[in-house]
Amino acid sequence: MLQKIYDWIDERLDITPMWRDIADHEVPEHVNPAHHFSAFVYCFGGLTFFVTVIQILSGMFLTMYYVPDIIHAYESVYFLQNEVTHGVIVRGMHHWGASLVIVMMFLHTLRVFFTGSYKKPRELNWVVGVLIFFVMLGLGFTGYLLPWDMKAYFATVVGLEIAESAPVIGGFAKALLAGGEIIGAQTLTRFFAIHVFFLPGALLGLLGAHFYMIRKQGISGPL
Amino acid sequence: MHRGKGMKFVGDSRIPAERKPNIPKDYSEYPGKTEAFWPNFLLREWMVGAVFLVGFLCLTVAHPAPLERMADPTDSGYIPLPDWYFLFLYQLLKYEFASGPYTVIGAVVIPGIAFGALLLAPWLDQGPERRPIRRPIASSIMLLAVASVIFLTWESVDQHDWEAAAQQGAIVDFEVDEESYAFEIWTTQQNCINCHGGDMLGGAAAPAVFESDYSKEEVIDIIKNGAPGMPADQFEGTDEELEILAAFIANDGQDPEDD
Ligand code: HEM
Numbered sequence: 264m265l266q267k268i269y270d271w272i273d274e275r276l277d278i279t280p281m282w283r284d285i286a287d288h289e290v291p292e293h294v295n296p297a298h299h300f301s302a303f304v305y306c307f308g309g310l311t312f313f314v315t316v317i318q319i320l321s322g323m324f325l326t327m328y329y330v331p332d333i334i335h336a337y338e339s340v341y342f343l344q345n346e347v348t349h350g351v352i353v354r355g356m357h358h359w360g361a362s363l364v365i366v367m368m369f370l371h372t373l374r375v376f377f378t379g380s381y382k383k384p385r386e387l388n389w390v391v392g393v394l395i396f397f398v399m400l401g402l403g404f405t406g407y408l409l410p411w412d413m414k415a416y417f418a419t420v421v422g423l424e425i426a427e428s429a430p431v432i433g434g435f436a437k438a439l440l441a442g443g444e445i446i447g448a449q450t451l452t453r454f455f456a457i458h459v460f461f462l463p464g465a466l467l468g469l470l471g472a473h474f475y476m477i478r479k480q481g482i483s484g485p486l
Numbered sequence: 487m488h489r490g491k492g493m494k495f496v497g498d499s500r501i502p503a504e505r506k507p508n509i510p511k512d513y514s515e516y517p518g519k520t521e522a523f524w525p526n527f528l529l530r531e532w533m534v535g536a537v538f539l540v541g542f543l544c545l546t547v548a549h550p551a552p553l554e555r556m557a558d559p560t561d562s563g564y565i566p567l568p569d570w571y572f573l574f575l576y577q578l579l580k581y582e583f584a585s586g587p588y589t590v591i592g593a594v595v596i597p598g599i600a601f602g603a604l605l606l607a608p609w610l611d612q613g614p615e616r617r618p619i620r621r622p623i624a625s626s627i628m629l630l631a632v633a634s635v636i637f638l639t640w641e642s643v644d645q646h647d648w649e650a651a652a653q654q655g656a657i658v659d660f661e662v663d664e665e666s667y668a669f670e671i672w673t674t675q676q677n678c679i680n681c682h683g684g685d686m687l688g689g690a691a692a693p694a695v696f697e698s699d700y701s702k703e704e705v706i707d708i709i710k711n712g713a714p715g716m717p718a719d720q721f722e723g724t725d726e727e728l729e730i731l732a733a734f735i736a737n738d739g740q741d742p743e744d745d
Contacts, residue, residue, distance in 0.1 A: 269508075273505065273508075274496060274501075274505070275496060275499070275501060276501065277501045277502065277506075279505070279506045279507075279508045280506060282508070283508065283510075283511075285524075286510070286523070286524035287510060287511040287522070287523075287524070288522075288523050288524075289511075289513050289516055289520045289521070289522060289523065290520065290521050290522070290523050290526075290527045291516075291517075291518065291520050292517075292518035292519040292520060293518070295519070295521065295527070297530065298519050306531075306534075309531065310538065313535055313538070317539075317542075333557075334691075337556040337557065338556075340553060341553065344550070344551070344553055351546075351550045351551075352543070352546055352547065354550075354551045355545075355546030355547070355549070355550055355551045356542070356543075356546050357551075358546075358551030358552075359542070359545055359546055359549070359551070360542075361569075362569075362570065362571070363542070365571045373628075373632070376607070376628055377618045377625065377628070378616060378618075379615065379616030379617065379618070379621070380616070381607055381608045382608060382611070382612075382614070382616060383608070383612075385608075386608035386609070389607060389608050390605060390608075393601070393604055393605045396604075397601075400571070400572075403569055403571060403572070404568075404569075404572070407568070407569050410553060411556065411557045412553055412554040412555060412556060412557055412655070413554040413555055413556075413557055413558065413561070413564055413654065413655045414552075414554050414566070414567060414655055415554075415557060416557035416558075416559060417557075417564050417565075417566035417567075418566050418567060418568040418569070420566065421566045421568065421576070422568065422572075425575075425579065425589075425593045428589045428590060428593045428594070429590070429593060429594045430590060430594065446559070447559070483616075486616055486617050
């Protein structure tokens with residue numbers, strides 16, 4: 264049955280070449296932990312991706328309850344945490360996943376660095392990786408404000424003060440992020456938009472480039 | 487690719503009529519123990535992923551995500567703390583050479599150099615050597631950077647007063663005595679309930695009636711004259727009932743006689 268459906272679609276859209284292109288690639292011995300245990304360091308990229316998927320899915324469920332305005336934001340998070348069935352797990356996954364993804368990404372960066380995998384011809388992929396790093400930190404920073412509790416608010420105040428201290432663009436950067444002079448209703452709306460639309464969009468684009476380059480170039484050889 | 491005459495298409499589309507076989511690539515001639523990513527490797531990875539996921543779920547159940555009380559921008563005494571992975575930056579800004587008039591150094595120059603160097607690593611370290619031992623400069627700079635980040639994070643955690651932090655952020659819970667006469671009066675005040683909720687603990691439109699530490703007289707004044715966002719003269723009842731309710735509110739939800 265599945266085969267029939269596949270053939271039906273394949274006849275119309277010729278998906279076999281595309282599918283074989285995605286599915287067919289080799290896992291060399293030196294990156295396979297089944298053969299060399301120390302190769303587990305090569306798993307950090309994949310684990311980062313795994314946690315990123317968890318973040319996207321749990322985040323989607325969070326937005327089913329979250330209300331991005333200063334009157335309801337806290338209430339909605341409180342409600343999700345304390346009243347909604349399994350809400351505490353969904354929020355917990357997004358909260359701890361945010362930390363985990365940073366840890367995994369850090370380990371992945373160290374693996375790439377210490378195996379010298381950023382060298383020719385993989386310079387561009389390294390640059391894309393560092394941009395992903397920045398996007399991830401941005402997601403962490405903007406997401407921290409969203410529950411609109413005490414720690415969220417005052418951490419953002421400090422963060423924006425730091426941004427403001429930058430020469431030349433500081434004032435502009437702060438106004439852009441805060442949406443005005445005071446850190447309040449506008450800031451929360453901005454951070455929500457940045458956290459949920461702008462940065463994930465950038466992240467998906469960068470991840471696409473990252474994976475395309477890995478597939479095109481293959482993983483770096485053994486040391 | 488097949489081109490030119492003799493090509494057959496599906497209908498009037500550009501899909502070639504000739505089907506390509508869907509056969510996985512053969513890696514037996516590849517060096518070493520190379521194996522196929524799909525499905526061999528991925529199936530095994532999924533099992534590892536499942537174990538990872540179970541561990542992760544246990545963590546989320548054992549440690550619910552923290553939530554402090556609702557943001558109060560006027561509370562200037564609050565000691566702020568960013569999420570842990572920004573602590574190294576936060577700590578850096580506490581040192582004399584990177585704070586006050588030198589904030590630019592801590593906020594822009596040092597992180598700028600560090601992250602700029604990270605971004606440009608492929609051009610700063612152009613040699614063909616890949617083993618970390620054979621490129622001692624690059625490796626030691628990276629080790630130094632990692633050590634500094636760990637050190638700064640450690641210092642920051644060490645210097646933070648965690649007990650005070652837990653207290654300043656704690657959600658304040660009021661125990662409302664719902665058996666009391668005063669609470670009975672409250673249940674008849676539909677106006678108040680609309681904004682402050684049937685449990686007196688507030689809602690979207692208004693804070694808990696116990697929010698600030700007002701005296702009985704101040705509470706009566708607010709109820710009679712209103713407050714920003716709260717209309718005046720909403721109370722329906724006798725002055726005596728108003729007194730009882732106000733005393734109950736001023737006493738954070740308990741009858742004053744009881745204690
Ligand atoms: C969301 C974040 C990221 C994800 C999901 C991700 C994913 C991956 C994956 C699956 C690989 C294949 C090899 C492996 O697993 O180790 C890889 C390779 C690579 N990554 Fe990442 N990565 C991320 C962030 C980064 C960052 C922050 C950097 C560097 C600053 C980076 C630089 C590289 C480079 C240069 C390679 C090629 C390494 C080689 O061929 O040996 N990536 N990435």
